[in-house]
Amino acid sequence: MRQTRQVCILLPNKQHLVCTVGVRSRGHEMLNCLLKQLGVSELQVLGLAVLRDNEYLFLDLEQKLSKYFGKTWNRGSSMVQFILFLRVQYYVGSGLLLFSSKVQQLYYAELRQKVLQSKSHHQEALFFQLAASALQAEVGDLEQSEANDEEDGGENRQERKHYFLPEDYFPSWLIKRRGRYFLLQHGPVLHRELRGVSRRQAILQFIKNANSLQDGAVTFYRMRKEKKELRSSILLGLVLRGVQIYEEVEGKQFLLYDLSWTDIDRFTFQGSRFEISAVGSLCLPKLLYYTPSAFHSKHILKHLTDSHRFQISTRAALNYVQQLEDMQVSQLYKEAYICDTKGLTQRLQRNNSLTSSMSDRNVTEGTTTAWSKEEEEEEVSYTELELCVDDPEEFLVDDPAEVSWLAELLSDVSVDASLEFPSSYWAAVTVEMKQVLMRRADEGVSVD
Numbered sequence: 001m002r003q004t005r006q007v008c009i010l011l012p013n014k015q016h017l018v019c020t021v022g023v024r025s026r027g028h029e030m031l032n033c034l035l036k037q038l039g040v041s042e043l044q045v046l047g048l049a050v051l052r053d054n055e056y057l058f059l060d061l062e063q064k065l066s067k068y069f070g071k072t073w074n075r076g077s078s079m080v081q082f083i084l085f086l087r088v089q090y091y092v093g094s095g096l097l098l099f100s101s102k103v104q105q106l107y108y109a110e111l112r113q114k115v116l117q118s119k120s121h122h123q124e125a126l127f128f129q130l131a132a133s134a135l136q137a138e139v140g141d142l143e144q145s146e147a148n149d150e151e152d153g154g155e156n157r158q159e160r161k162h163y164f165l166p167e168d169y170f171p172s173w174l175i176k177r178r179g180r181y182f183l184l185q186h187g188p189v190l191h192r193e194l195r196g197v198s199r200r201q202a203i204l205q206f207i208k209n210a211n212s213l214q215d216g217a218v219t220f221y222r223m224r225k226e227k228k229e230l231r232s233s234i235l236l237g238l239v240l241r242g243v244q245i246y247e248e249v250e251g252k253q254f255l256l257y258d259l260s261w262t263d264i265d266r267f268t269f270q271g272s273r274f275e276i277s278a279v280g281s282l283c284l285p286k287l288l289y290y291t292p293s294a295f296h297s298k299h300i301l302k303h304l305t306d307s308h309r310f311q312i313s314t315r316a317a318l319n320y321v322q323q324l325e326d327m328q329v330s331q332l333y334k335e336a337y338i339c340d341t342k343g344l345t346q347r348l349q350r351n352n353s354l355t356s357s358m359s360d361r362n363v364t365e366g367t368t369t370a371w372s373k374e375e376e377e378e379e380v381s382y383t384e385l386e387l388c389v390d391d392p393e394e395f396l397v398d399d400p401a402e403v404s405w406l407a408e409l410l411s412d413v414s415v416d417a418s419l420e421f422p423s424s425y426w427a428a429v430t431v432e433m434k435q436v437l438m439r440r441a442d443e444g445v446s447v448d
Contacts, residue, residue, distance in 0.1 A: 005073065007065075007082045009034055009048070012110035023074065027061030030084070044103050045310075047089030053292045055222060057299040058089055089303070090310045091217035091240055094321045095207035097314055101200075108137075108203045111210045111217070118171050119253065120214040130209050131169040131183075132190035137202035139163065142192045163188075211240070215253075218244070221300050223274060223289035234289050236300070238307055243276070245287065257287065261311070267304055269297035 003023040007030065010016050019033035030048060035041065049056040050068045059068060066073040072080045088110045098104040115130050135142075142163075166175050166183040175183060194202060210216040218239045222232035235253060237244040242260040246253040263282060268275040271294045278284040291297045 003076065005065075005076060005082060007084055009084045009086055011086050012088070012106045012113070014109075021065065023066070023076065024064065026064050027059045030059075030065060031061055034086070038102060040100050040102050042100075043086075044098065044100065045088060045090040045092060046086055046103060046106060049085045049087045049089075051083070051085065052296070055292070055296070056085060056087055056219075057296065058087075058303055059084070060299070060302060088219075090307055091211070091219075092207075092314065093211065093240055093318045094325070095204040096321050097317060104200075104203065108206060111207060114216055115210060115213065116169075116171055118213055118215050119173070120216075121173065123213060124174060124177075126209060126213060127170055127174055128187065128190055130206060130213075131187055132194055133202050133206035133209060134169055135164060135187070135191040136194040136197050137199050137206060139191075140199070141195045142188055219303070221291070221296075223291055225289060227272070227290045229290070232292075236289070238304060240311060243304070245276075257284070261308055267301055269294075269301055272297055274300070 004020050005023055005025075007019050007021065008016055009019060017034065017037045019030060019037065021029050021033060027048065031043070034048070035043070047058045048061075049058045051057075069082050073082065086106065088107055092098065092107075095104055095107070098107055112134060115127070115134075118127075120126075162184050164184075164187065166180050166187070169187065170183055197205070215237075218237045221236045221238070223234040223236055224232050225234055233248050235246040235248060237246060242258075242262075242264065244255060244259070245257040247256055248254075259276070259278060263278055265277040265279045268277065269291075272291045274289050274291050274297050276287040276289075278287075291300060
């Protein structure tokens with residue numbers, strides 16, 4: 001008889017799902033169960049994480065679940081509840097890159113919570129813009145009667161029924177600084193300016209503004225400056241463009257280093273020892289910190305590796321989206337394109353998303369090789385493992401001929417096969433991709 005375990009998966013929107021898997025199951029089987037319940041083909045930017053030492057670590061899907069739940073997993077006690085978390089693993093520069101509306105909503109839900117927990121005291125005005133976008137997405141157009149009440153005298157304002165709670169849209173420190181009455185008075189003013197904006201467009205605007213928040217689209221990992229230091233005062237922040245290092249002093253975060261991917265030569269870990277080496281031109285010493293354990297170091301390094309590959313794989317598409325957004329803002333772009341939208345939509349559905357091919361490549365390329373080498377030596381001791389980020393092949397993404405995922409997205413071509421096309425083909429593919437992204441930007445079409 002097959003032994004099974006039930007795992008509760010907590011979603012960013014505060015809902016939960018229960019998956020039943022075999023006791024010998026690996027992360028992939030848990031993922032498949034989750035995808036089936038959510039009704040999506042892939043998570044794209046979301047990942048399963050376990051809470052270890054008050055820190056979220058993303059699962060290596062090739063590993064057995066028993067590695068994350070320990071001996072209690074094999075014993076299968078009914079008194080123990082196994083819990084995983086669905087969280088944002090890769091942040092994106094634009095919500096238009098999230099093709100599935102369900103994934104986009106979960107992504108938005110986590111960002112909403114991060115905004116409420118933000119400590120970016122110097123960006124107060126941005127929180128009002130974020131609150132307005134969230135209100136438009138969740139409440140819709142502000143009723144005219146409520147808008148008129150905002151313009152009435154103070155007594156009417158106090159007597160009218162408020163349609164939102166400041167605690168749901170502003171960080172606690174901002175409520176304390178400005179007071180509830182101030183937020184209830186001025187929040188609807190910005191909300192009213194978004195009248196007529198669709199729910200999806202409001203969510204896209206929220207995602208865009210959240211990227212400007214200092215601690216918004218970032219994953220933090222706590223580290224220590226000294227091995228025997230009791231308190232973790234260093235925060236390694238994984239952001240879209242690279243890595244940021246903060247030091248926490250008396251509850252306040254001070255930025256020490258802001259390193260883009262091109263600034264970093266390699267990451268190295270040996271046990272709990274974690275090193276960051278910058279390129280020689282920066283003349284920076286090696287940054288040496290300590291994680292809680294070798295288990296943490298291994299998973300942090302894998303997250304850094306996968307994030308770097310993800311950003312490279314989506315860079316070209318993001319550039320197209322940003323160009324379209326810039327042209328819309330300046331109102332200089334009036335040209336209409338004629339293309340087979342239905343055919344392109346079918347192709348997008350078959351290929352799922354921009355990252356589907358990237359995920360397949362991660363399994364067959366350097367990531368597997370690097371980790372298999374480490375796993376071979378794991379039985380003896382944790383030895384030094386490096387991730388180099390200066391591989392020139394990773395950065396040649398501006399030339400359409402180097403964007404292999406573009407062919408897989410728009411044609412029935414696998415990236416595992418040899419790609420030999422004339423330059424005219426790649427030019428046509430690039431134009432077609434621009435048309436798709438432009439149409440998504442204009443019409444807000446979601447492909448599920």
